[in-house]
Amino acid sequence: MTDSSALATGTADRDLRTFIAGLPKAELHVHHVGSASPRIVSELAARHRDSKVPSDPEALADFFTFTDFAHFIDVYLSVVDLIRTPEDVRLLTYEVARDLARQQVRYAELTITPFSSTRRGIDESAFMAAIEDARKAAEAEFGTVLRWCFDIPGEAGLESAEETARLATDDRIRPEGLVSFGLGGPEIGVPRPQFKPYFDRAIAAGLHSVPHAGETTGPETVWDALNELRAERIGHGTSSARDPELLAHLAEHRIPLEVCPTSNIATRAVRTLDEHPIKEFTRAGVLVTINSDDPPMFGTDLNNEYAVAARLLDLDERGVADLAKNAVEASFLDAGGKSRIAAEIDTYTSAWLAS
Ligand SMILES: O=C(O)c1cccc(C(=O)CC[C@H]2O[C@@H](n3cnc4c(=O)[nH]cnc43)[C@H](O)[C@@H]2O)c1
Numbered sequence: 001m002t003d004s005s006a007l008a009t010g011t012a013d014r015d016l017r018t019f020i021a022g023l024p025k026a027e028l029h030v031h032h033v034g035s036a037s038p039r040i041v042s043e044l045a046a047r048h049r050d051s052k053v054p055s056d057p058e059a060l061a062d063f064f065t066f067t068d069f070a071h072f073i074d075v076y077l078s079v080v081d082l083i084r085t086p087e088d089v090r091l092l093t094y095e096v097a098r099d100l101a102r103q104q105v106r107y108a109e110l111t112i113t114p115f116s117s118t119r120r121g122i123d124e125s126a127f128m129a130a131i132e133d134a135r136k137a138a139e140a141e142f143g144t145v146l147r148w149c150f151d152i153p154g155e156a157g158l159e160s161a162e163e164t165a166r167l168a169t170d171d172r173i174r175p176e177g178l179v180s181f182g183l184g185g186p187e188i189g190v191p192r193p194q195f196k197p198y199f200d201r202a203i204a205a206g207l208h209s210v211p212h213a214g215e216t217t218g219p220e221t222v223w224d225a226l227n228e229l230r231a232e233r234i235g236h237g238t239s240s241a242r243d244p245e246l247l248a249h250l251a252e253h254r255i256p257l258e259v260c261p262t263s264n265i266a267t268r269a270v271r272t273l274d275e276h277p278i279k280e281f282t283r284a285g286v287l288v289t290i291n292s293d294d295p296p297m298f299g300t301d302l303n304n305e306y307a308v309a310a311r312l313l314d315l316d317e318r319g320v321a322d323l324a325k326n327a328v329e330a331s332f333l334d335a336g337g338k339s340r341i342a343a344e345i346d347t348y349t350s351a352w353l354a355s
């Protein structure tokens with residue numbers, strides 16, 4: 001783990017970390033390829049030796065040190081290049097689910113960029129079969145429920161938007177686990193409104209709208225995501241803190257932010273953790289959810305992100321449990337699924353506090 005958590009190592013903090021490790025959780029903003037652990041990356045790099053990605057896990061830590069957001073995307077795409085066959089896709093998905101289950105993640109919405117795989121020659125039906133096979137195996141073997149968000153890699157242009165919308169809305173292709181439609185990649189020079197027709201199609205097909213916005217650009221991008229793409233949650237939304245009217249709107253309309261603190265430092269979207277606007281969000285009454293984004297690439301995991309948030313928001317166990325319940329509330333689970341995980345969080349917290 002990086003020292004991004006900057007937690008003091010006192011007994012109370014160790015206890016809080018132990019509490020977090022056992023707490024049932026939901027993860028709403030985590031990328032498929034960005035979740036490949038050093039072990040998975042090494043295995044894939046060993047399978048595909050012409051790649052520039054190091055197969056030595058130690059060398060990976062250096063490789064995963066980013067100078068800025070553009071450098072991060074460059075490195076990200078070199079890992080995408082390691083996923084070449086349906087078997088690679090299945091391995092990645094299944095192992096990501098195993099890592100989530102180890103952290104007591106009961107439910108995760110995994111952001112997948114199918115365009116990046118289909119344009120590299122993976123057959124679309126084989127791709128969908130691989131993720132679905134891994135999803136069913138993960139639920140049966142680990143008890144972790146996975147759902148998919150298909151995102152447009154914005155910088156790849158409208159061709160990628162068309163392909164992603166087609167894969168997400170064609171009943172003969174779209175996978176059963178698909179619940180939402182997103183937009184990722186760089187924001188600078190990639191205006192959100194151009195993607196409106198694709199989001200309209202996805203929403204008409206029953207998918208939820210969850211674009212990234214305000215990660216590397218200002219609050220106007222978040223407004224565009226709300227007004228043009230009909231966003232129901234915002235990926236990151238970091239720059240919303242600069243616009244009090246926007247914060248009030250997010251709070252009033254219960255539009256959750258998917259906050260990923262360590263990611264924002266690793267990509268240099270925010271300078272230091274102490275400057276992270278998470279406290280402004282909670283103060284304004286915005287529903288904050290805690291997420292890990294691309295955990296191994298950022299030297300973190302979801303448990304560490306909760307510990308970071310607990311420090312920044314000065315939370316005890318009950319406060320952390322409330323954050324975990326925010327994610328359940330903001331998820332696209334049905335009412336029964338939400339109540340089950342929320343009840344599990346309450347039972348776990350009460351037992352912990354009574355012990
Ligand atoms: O796949 C391609 O061929 C391709 C061509 C041009 C551009 C792109 C992308 O921009 C891919 C971006 C990729 O990054 C993912 N991602 C992961 N973490 C984040 C994040 O914190 N913010 C934004 N995007 C992120 C995203 O899901 C895309 O798959 C691809």
Ligand SMILES: [Zn+2]
Pocket residue numbers: 029031184212235293
């Ligand atoms: Zn993201």
